[in-house]
Amino acid sequence: MSKLPKVFISEPINSKGTEILEGKVNMVLAPDTTKETAMALIADADAAILRATTIFDKDVIEKGANLKIIARTGVGMDNVDMKFAGEHGIYVCNTPGTNxxxxxxxxxxxxxxxxxxxxxxxxxxxxxxxxxxxxxxxxxxxxxxxxxxxxxxxxxxxxxxxxxxxxxxxxxxxxxxxxxxxxxxxxxxxxxxxxxxxxxxxxxxxxxxxxxxxxxxxxxxxxxxxxxxxxxxxxxxxxxxxxxxxxxxxxxxxxxxxxxxxxxxxxxxxxxxxxxxSPHVAGSTKESNERIAIAAAQAVIDALNGRQPSNICNLQYFPATENMLNEKNVHH
CATH class of the missing domain: 3.40.50.720 (NAD(P)-binding Rossmann-like Domain)
Incomplete structure (x- = not known):
């Protein structure tokens, strides 16, 4: 039996999202949102699902040698180094339209x-x-x-x-x-x-x-x-x-x-x-959290199965040849 891919989850997501991941990946929930914890847990992760607090800068992403995708719940991308991720062939996606x-x-x-x-x-x-x-x-x-x-x-x-x-x-x-x-x-x-x-x-x-x-x-x-x-x-x-x-x-x-x-x-x-x-909750309701978690989880599943996920934010930073292929896939 092959080993399940590891997905780092920075903070709990709605159960509708974890239901999509259940049985397909090994989910690892971070005990806190510090950069140090992220660096420790990302080393052998194949994917990451982030909320707004955890920082995924160059230092963290560099530790994730196996990373294929960083899925951001919500639309803000200021906690992710999209350029560094793209240069290393890692998709960075968000979930527009969900909240x-x-x-x-x-x-x-x-x-x-x-x-x-x-x-x-x-x-x-x-x-x-x-x-x-x-x-x-x-x-x-x-x-x-x-x-x-x-x-x-x-x-x-x-x-x-x-x-x-x-x-x-x-x-x-x-x-x-x-x-x-x-x-x-x-x-x-x-x-x-x-x-x-x-x-x-x-x-x-x-x-x-x-x-x-x-x-x-x-x-x-x-x-x-x-x-x-x-x-x-x-x-x-x-x-x-x-x-x-x-x-x-x-x-x-x-x-x-x-x-x-x-x-x-x-x-x-x-x-x-x-x-x-209010404590950064404008985009968080029962319904929106379900939509966000589903979108992020589906992006992870798509990327881990060799499919191009939706809502990629950093294609412009991918190596030129791969970027051309991805752009072709987007338009077909």
Whole structure:
């Protein structure tokens, strides 16, 4: 009986995914998400399934001499060195389309939590501060302006929900064609920040977007405006955001992602009552986790059986001859 291929799993995935892998591979679940653990367990692994926390940089990938595929649950790829993997013939795949609506729902939930002061009012009731009902810090969101930065699948889903609530949507995305899209676009990022009552961020983490939300933009927002980030913590200069909140430059923020995860207990963002926080769960629901796990597991099974998996993100880095063959397979 031949030895089953080994699959490294950085964090638990939904059982629908493990059911696909059961009996076909030897699953090894990491006890923690540290780089040291990944390096120790990846040595004889044939595949890896990663969530957002575990870093797969050159050092880790180099240890995985047998790796054929790194499957990333979700769409963000900033924790994987795709170039190094591609140069060594290792597929890096993600799972687009599995949680874009899920993230959009969370972004809208945060907009509503801020506008209706849901967290504040909940605490008021629990602390017998019934008089807070007269504070009138709550606002309607109908006819409020929202700027959507990044108009991929999640940005579009967020815009759709916001339109249903009667909000006025303006999008900013210099990397896509604007023709045929049913939304008003602005080519000026400053205008988005200056005019919007809410700014919701839906961009990948790249060198270009690293800390691009800085005091340059936060300081020109309306004093009654809110920032929402359900994308990546690296997009926001956290110190600049802390400064803007401390100086009442903006009304508040809602954040699902952070520069450092898990968030340090001393992070100054924790002290603001006008900041709504969640622990990087915008894309995680019972349903989305099933879809994500199934897609990642199927990609692993395909790669281990000599088939090209779906949603490869790093073909451009493969050695030229293999890249040509793969491109041919993609188009046929």
């Amino acid at each position: 874009d609506t899920t993230v959009a729902e969370h972004a809208v939930a945060m907009i509503l939590a801020l506008s209706k002061q849901v967290i504040f009012m909940d605490k008021a009731v629990r602390k017998q501060r019934w008089h807070e009902r007269f504070s009138l810090n709550q606002i309607d969101i109908k006819e409020k302006k929202i700027g959507i930065i990044g108009y991929g699948k999640t940005g579009r889903a967020t815009a759709k929900f916001c339109k249903c609530l009667g909000m006025i949507v303006t999008a900013y995305d210099p990397f896509i064609a604007h023709e045929g899209l049913d939304v008003n676009f602005s080519d000026d990022l400053e205008t988005i920040f200056k005019d919007s009552d809410f700014v919701s961020v839906h961009c990948p983490a790249t060198p270009l977007t690293h800390k691009f939300i800085s005091d340059q933009y936060l300081n020109i927002m309306k004093p009654k405006a809110y920032l929402i980030n359900t994308s990546r913590g690296d997009l926001v200069d956290e110190q600049a955001l802390v400064n803007a909140l401390s100086e009442n430059k903006i009304a508040g923020a809602a954040l699902d992602v952070f520069k450092e995860e898990p968030m340090n207990a001393g992070n100054p963002l924790l002290k603001f009552s006008n900041v709504v926080l």
